[in-house]
Amino acid sequence: TLPPDCPPDVEQLGRSTWTFLHTMAAYYPEVPSYAQQRSMKTFLSTFSQFYPCDHCAEHLREEMKSKPPKVESRWALGKWLCEIHNIVNESLGKDIFDCSKIDERWKDGPKDGRCD
Ligand code: FAD
Numbered sequence: 001t002l003p004p005d006c007p008p009d010v011e012q013l014g015r016s017t018w019t020f021l022h023t024m025a026a027y028y029p030e031v032p033s034y035a036q037q038r039s040m041k042t043f044l045s046t047f048s049q050f051y052p053c054d055h056c057a058e059h060l061r062e063e064m065k066s067k068p069p070k071v072e073s074r075w076a077l078g079k080w081l082c083e084i085h086n087i088v089n090e091s092l093g094k095d096i097f098d099c100s101k102i103d104e105r106w107k108d109g110p111k112d113g114r115c116d
Contacts, residue, residue, distance in 0.1 A: 010053050017051070018085060025078040026107035028071075037071040044069045056088075063087055078102045 002009060008016065029036060048064055051057040063084060070076035082099035089096055097105075109115035 010056065013053060014056070021081055022078070022085075022102065022106040025074070025081045026103065028074045028077050030074045032071065032073070040071045040077065041069055059088070059091070060084070078106075 002012065028040065032040070044064070048057055048060045051060065067080070067084065070080040079099055079102075082097060082102050086096050086099070088094075104110055
């Protein structure tokens with residue numbers, strides 16, 4: 001790991017960005033308005049153009065062509081993002097995450113209360 005006052009490398013940028021994206025999805029409205037759905041689509045499309053790792057962004061845009069963002073509910077967005085992250089995990093040889101655990105990981109914390 002780099003010292004904390006250095007510019008982020010691809011790994012650190014990735015961890016911070018996934019934290020932001022999964023947390024945003026976890027707090028997306030259960031029943032988003034049409035305007036909110038459109039805004040989220042625009043956000044994700046813009047994000048995929050400007051994410052500051054060129055080959056990561058290119059890969060993401062390619063995946064989003066065949067798997068367009070699901071923005072119709074909190075659950076749908078969280079599951080879509082989890083699946084996109086798993087595609088990246090797979091390409092990097094990382095473990096596949098169990099998408100039934102996204103609320104526990106990003107919103108509610110584990111049942112044993114150790115994160116409370
Ligand atoms: P990360 O993958 O950063 O994950 C952080 C935490 O999220 C994990 O510890 C786990 O608790 C949780 N998590 C893991 N998988 C999921 C999931 N499916 N759903 C919900 N939570 C999950 N790096 C490259 O080298 N090449 C690339 O092409 C590339 N593309 C990227 C594209 C995007 C859009 C982003 C945001 C990052 C990309 N990265 C890429 C960075 C890479 O995904 C990792 O962030 C980085 O390698 C650090 O990995 P990590 O093991 O710390 O965990």
